[in-house]
Amino acid sequence: MGASTSHKNRRILVTGANGQLGKAIQAEAIGMDGISFIYTDYDQLDITQKDSIAAAINAFKPELIVNCAAYTAVDKAEDETELAFHLNAYAPGLLAELCKERDVKLIHISTDYVFDGASNQPYTETDRVNPLSVYGQSKQKGEELVMAAGNAMVIRTSWLYSAFGNNFLKTMIRYGSERSEIRVVFDQTGTPTLANDLAKVLLQIAKFTHIYFVPGIYHYSNQGVCSWYDFAYEIVSSLNLKARVIPITTNDYPAKAKRPQYSVLNKQKISNLLGVDIPHWRKSLMECIEQLQSTINP
Template identity: 65%
Template sequence: MRVLITGSNGQLGRAIKKESQNFESLKLYFTDIEETDICSKESVKAAFEKYTPNIVVNCAAYTAVDSAEDERENAYALNAQAPANLAEQCVTKNIKLIHISTDYVFDGKGNTPYLETDKVNPLSVYGQSKLKGEELAMAIGNTMVIRTSWLYSAYGNNFMKSILKYGQERPELRVVFDQTGTPTLANDLAIAILQIVQKTDKLFVPEIFHFSNQGVCSWFDFAYEIIKQAGLSTKIIPITTNEYPTKAIRPQYSVLNKQKISNLLEMGIPHWRQSLVKCLQEYLR
């Protein structure tokens, strides 16, 4: 099985590279935006001719949520047009596409974990561009969408690493307590993706799925646990979203229901605290 991974230098791309060591039957090829501009149809076509994949996993995305408010064109190019370009080539060559999306397609006004079939209503340009990418790719065909939330890892820029950095520099940190979701260790998502890729005939379903770790927390809870597990003495102070204004509006509640993908993979999904311990052990050793 020949697998092309786009966005190879991002958190998820790097996690797939690490976890793929346990999936020896797969032949993985990694490409990033510098080598393959997936916003360009010609570049996508050239990459498909070079790597001749059986399946493509699109990990590339414009993820700067606040910057997207001012860089709408860039966000839509990478989050909407690029997955459409990939899907078009996949359909032409009968290749399957796994496209990664986000919990930010929801408006956060619910209070029970979101199902794949629940109404979408993104509040930000980032969320709107990601939803457009889902819609375009799925309308073209051969596309499986996996929405995830609050992605972090030992690689790249993310909330965990920011809290560790500032926790070592400052005596206290102010973190919002009224936005609720679930952190997702990129490595756990990578393993789920690789399992689907390894058994494509059985597990690839051209529908929307949700994947995050288990459990529910606020950003405050997550920060508190990071500081505690890292053995730091930094004080974490809970604040409201109104006390920490940002350019983009985030959903207040974006917990994802994972039952559909759990049933598909016939596997349990780790709790976010359990995965945080694993990630910190890797990052701090």
């Protein structure tokens, strides 16, 4: 369990900290004054185990827990329903109950896949949820249990990518360099989100909980709209990779889990709360590509 060494009063604990969002939080929190961070993954704090959660709360007395732990294998979840619900629903529910009992604030992350995609207008927080996949259903149940326990902000996000872990950006860079063509669906529309941008928002809330910690459901993604095809096209063309990007339909590329055709999120509520300008996905993509290039060619 990694905690910063200084003895500051305010303590924030991050679960699932070795995942993509957890790593983005670690990167963005560097140099942040006035807060001690405790970064845990499941071998230090297993969110499915009551004793493990209780021990961590007792040891570190965090003011806030940011739950980045999850089961995120969308297609695999179709065959691992029990495990997906265990991690994405019952464990966050348990975490939320313990947080409530011990007066610890909780931020829990959810997904655009709680929607069925039948809309053609950006989804607001009060729109009806109707997940199409086991992953989406497990995340939706998680939201419900976390909200029922109280004292929590649930932030739904979409299409996360970053310089960390495996994600669509990295896959497209690899395929774009190795293959002559890449076929990508153009009939699923949403918004890519740089995990670092979401991390900055989480850190703003963490830094000023007395102002910005307001329980409820929120949406956060980058600004703008595109299909997976457009996202891939932008990646391949901005890096001058050799592959040709070919648009295909979801029917041409059957996946185990059904995804929403349209899952753009309306971000007005969080932007009003935090007073932030949300970056456009293209701008954030360029930043992330530059970051990746500077690590390859420092």
